[in-house]
Amino acid sequence: MKRIALLGATGSIGRQALEIIAVHPDLELCAASSGSQPIDGLAPLTQVGGDLTDLLELAAPDLVLNAVVGFAGLPATLWALERGVDLALANKESLVAAGDLALEAQRRGGGRLLPVDSEHSGAFQCLEGRSVDQIHSLVLTASGGPFRGRTREELEAVAPSEALAHPTWNMGPKITVDSATLANKGLELIEAHFLFDLPYEEIDVVVHPTSIVHALVRFRDGATLAHLGYPDMRVPISYALTYPSRSATPVRPLDVTAGLTLEFEPLDLETFPLLAHARKAGEQGGTYPATFNAANEVAVAAFLDGGLPFLAIADVVAEALEAADGSPAHDLDELVAADAAARRYAEEALKVA
Numbered sequence: 001m002k003r004i005a006l007l008g009a010t011g012s013i014g015r016q017a018l019e020i021i022a023v024h025p026d027l028e029l030c031a032a033s034s035g036s037q038p039i040d041g042l043a044p045l046t047q048v049g050g051d052l053t054d055l056l057e058l059a060a061p062d063l064v065l066n067a068v069v070g071f072a073g074l075p076a077t078l079w080a081l082e083r084g085v086d087l088a089l090a091n092k093e094s095l096v097a098a099g100d101l102a103l104e105a106q107r108r109g110g111g112r113l114l115p116v117d118s119e120h121s122g123a124f125q126c127l128e129g130r131s132v133d134q135i136h137s138l139v140l141t142a143s144g145g146p147f148r149g150r151t152r153e154e155l156e157a158v159a160p161s162e163a164l165a166h167p168t169w170n171m172g173p174k175i176t177v178d179s180a181t182l183a184n185k186g187l188e189l190i191e192a193h194f195l196f197d198l199p200y201e202e203i204d205v206v207v208h209p210t211s212i213v214h215a216l217v218r219f220r221d222g223a224t225l226a227h228l229g230y231p232d233m234r235v236p237i238s239y240a241l242t243y244p245s246r247s248a249t250p251v252r253p254l255d256v257t258a259g260l261t262l263e264f265e266p267l268d269l270e271t272f273p274l275l276a277h278a279r280k281a282g283e284q285g286g287t288y289p290a291t292f293n294a295a296n297e298v299a300v301a302a303f304l305d306g307g308l309p310f311l312a313i314a315d316v317v318a319e320a321l322e323a324a325d326g327s328p329a330h331d332l333d334e335l336v337a338a339d340a341a342a343r344r345y346a347e348e349a350l351k352v353a
């Protein structure tokens with residue numbers, strides 16, 4: 001029996017994880033948390049808000065599924081990695097903000113870091129643990145979001161409700177807006193860099209509107225392996241929870257007889273500059289990725305509140321990156337300080353946006 005602590009149990013990933021756990025005879029939910037919604041009785045141990053590491057200490061799980069949204073998920077990520085407790089990671093923000101600290105913690109702890117993000121789960125499955133020198137490059141696919149093909153002019157007045165209408169994935173509000181701006185792919189680029197130890201120039205991003213191909217890995221021998229399937233997060237969630245086994249899920253196998261076409265197109269970085277900002281922040285390293293993430297969280301929240309135009313999200317992030325010094329964080333306190341500084345820069349930028 002694998003005892004699972006599910007953090008962010010009321011969210012999009014959390015609810016799908018509950019579905020997987022409920023029907024799997026070898027998975028047991030030992031603890032669950034939410035940010036603010038009541039979850040009494042959902043698991044033997046529950047916690048609403050507060051310090052999630054308190055819950056993890058009490059629960060002593062075999063695996064933590066971190067499905068919290070945002071930087072708030074970081075302490076739980078570090079808790080699991082430091083202790084060698086297997087971590088199924090949906091909370092990409094923690095790895096983006098604290099990639100270096102997280103990998104150091106994992107080296108000390110020795111546990112598994114299992115990606116839940118569909119692109120990274122796909123790449124992880126194609127890679128099968130092969131060493132980095134056998135890889136030519138990784139390709140992450142992006143659906144392009146609801147605004148694919150639009151010009152900047154056409155995006156000037158889009159409302160939150162339009163950004164929240166994602167064409168292929170049904171997700172929480174923050175990541176859905178990130179998908180519309182392509183910040184999500186920027187976060188995923190940085191996430192992939194840390195997860196697979198690949199330099200940024202070996203990670204490409206391409207638009208693939210139907211989200212059937214989740215990732216492609218090009219190997220040095222000329223072979224390319226791709227991960228295909230319908231866009232359904234229950235597949236990567238199940239894979240991370242039951243790894244290295246592949247358990248049955250309710251997701252139907254891919255039908256290749258029904259006119260399946262796989263289209264790819266280049267990105268429009270002029271209309272969606274956040275991916276370029278993320279790439280630069282990742283290449284600069286230090287706390288630049290943490291700054292990118294924090295400023296983006298502030299800007300997305302302001303957009304969802306109706307207080308910031310869609311296109312200004314990227315401006316706020318660019319200004320925070322400009323203001324930051326990016327110096328590396330040697331410990332969690334320094335990282336939290338960099339995150340807080342980035343939020344202040346972003347709040348300043350909001351006032352003039």
Ligand code: NAD
Binds near residue numbers: 067174
């Ligand atoms: P969501 O908004 O639907 O759910 C977030 C969960 O986190 C909720 O349970 C909420 O109560 C909890 N939460 C929010 N703020 C918190 C806080 N400060 N402290 C503790 N808990 C808090 O989000 P989601 O779509 O399920 O995404 C969760 C994470 O998974 C995000 O990092 C997202 O980028 C990543 N992810 C999601 C998907 C998807 O399909 N939804 C796909 C890939 C990656």
Ligand code: MG
Binds near residue numbers: 117118119188
């Ligand atoms: Mg993804």
